[in-house]
Amino acid sequence: xxxxxxxxxxxxxxxxxxxxxxxxxxxxxxxxxxxxxxxxxxxxxxxxxxxxxxxxx
Numbered sequence: 314x315x316x317x318x319x320x321x322x323x324x325x326x327x328x329x330x331x332x333x334x335x336x337x338x339x340x341x342x343x344x345x346x347x348x349x350x351x352x353x354x355x356x357x358x359x360x361x362x363x364x365x366x367x368x369x370x
Contacts, residue, residue, distance in 0.1 A: 318363060325359035328352075 332352030336345045 322359045322362045329355035
């Protein structure tokens with residue numbers, strides 16, 4: 314199960330970088346704040362998902 318958790322966390326990390334970078338492209342003009350905020354949330358979740366196991370103890 315930890316392998317799946319790692320894969321999901323890594324995918325969220327990569328997606329967060331993509332979202333934060335995409336916020337500065339012309340395709341997302343007008344949605345910069347929403348896109349960047351979604352990237353920050355994905356970044357937080359990518360580190361928060363594995364940490365929830367340690368917070369239970």
